[in-house]
Amino acid sequence: MSAELLLAARGLTRRYRGSAGPALDGVDLGLTAGQRLAVVGESGAGKSTLTRLLLGLERPDAGEVTYRGRPVQPGRPSALHWFRRAVQVVPQDPGRSLNPRMRAGQAVAEPLRCLQVPGDHRARVAELLLAVGLDPDAAGRLPHEFSGGQRQRIALARALAPRPQVLIADEPVSALDAAVRLQVVELLRAVSDAEGVALLVVSHDLGVVTALCSDVVVLAGGRVVESGPVTRVLTDPASREAHALVAAVPRLVLT
Numbered sequence: 001m002s003a004e005l006l007l008a009a010r011g012l013t014r015r016y017r018g019s020a021g022p023a024l025d026g027v028d029l030g031l032t033a034g035q036r037l038a039v040v041g042e043s044g045a046g047k048s049t050l051t052r053l054l055l056g057l058e059r060p061d062a063g064e065v066t067y068r069g070r071p072v073q074p075g076r077p078s079a080l081h082w083f084r085r086a087v088q089v090v091p092q093d094p095g096r097s098l099n100p101r102m103r104a105g106q107a108v109a110e111p112l113r114c115l116q117v118p119g120d121h122r123a124r125v126a127e128l129l130l131a132v133g134l135d136p137d138a139a140g141r142l143p144h145e146f147s148g149g150q151r152q153r154i155a156l157a158r159a160l161a162p163r164p165q166v167l168i169a170d171e172p173v174s175a176l177d178a179a180v181r182l183q184v185v186e187l188l189r190a191v192s193d194a195e196g197v198a199l200l201v202v203s204h205d206l207g208v209v210t211a212l213c214s215d216v217v218v219l220a221g222g223r224v225v226e227s228g229p230v231t232r233v234l235t236d237p238a239s240r241e242a243h244a245l246v247a248a249v250p251r252l253v254l255t
């Protein structure tokens with residue numbers, strides 16, 4: 001039996017005023033339950049535009065995003081509560097995304113409150129802090145009292161709070177020191193396994209892509225130029241663009 005299709009894009013096209021060509025041009029993409037899919041491409045390929053459209057933060061000029069077949073249309077925030085419960089974001093830089101005056105426990109509880117998730121929020125926060133490897137007393141501390149890697153753990157706990165089925169992570173470890181990148185990648189993989197959460201990961205770092213994802217989509221000039229299993233695309237790329245990305249990382253170790 002094939003896995004259920006969760007998040008899907010059909011013919012996504014986005015043109016910005018004043019730009020010579022479209023930032024995205026007819027992109028099709030599907031993320032199934034529990035799948036870990038990477039989106040790669042050189043700078044300007046359209047990766048961030050694609051994530052904004054997939055998150056319902058921007059309206060496409062053509063095409064549509066659906067979640068379990070239901071259209072995701074930007075509009076009033078409350079009209080998208082159903083979608084925000086199902087699809088959450090892991091930020092690029094938790095140093096910037098976390099409110100400096102909000103204690104970690106409040107930050108993790110905030111999506112539960114805003115999305116009106118029923119249940120004991122205090123207990124859920126304690127459970128989440130434990131799941132991401134933080135001490136229970138972390139709840140009472142402010143963001144500046146944590147290291148960068150610990151802040152990314154808080155951001156991950158916050159994203160996991162409403163029990164989403166999909167996490168979208170745009171460069172989730174690029175703001176971290178090399179030493180903690182691997183730990184956060186391992187944690188993302190572990191929580192995705194443990195909770196059965198699908199991941200859509202945008203990354204320049206093919207090491208991160210290899211460690212985290214099973215499938216990859218290569219974007220170039222706003223189009224999908226190649227897609228397939230990570231092990232195949234990164235060892236035997238069919239497109240010129242994927243070849244160029246792999247050639248730029250001469251000592252990539254594939255596992």
Ligand SMILES: Nc1ncnc2c1ncn2[C@@H]1O[C@H](COP(=O)(O)OP(=O)(O)OP(=O)(O)O)[C@@H](O)[C@H]1O
Nearest residue numbers: 016017019023041042043044045046047048049050
């Ligand atoms: N708000 C905007 N207004 C105008 N042009 C934009 C806007 N956002 C993106 N673009 C343009 O759309 C194209 C795709 O940009 P996008 O940021 O999606 O690429 P990217 O692959 O995420 O790049 P990077 O890896 O550098 O973040 C680029 O040509 C960019 O200049």
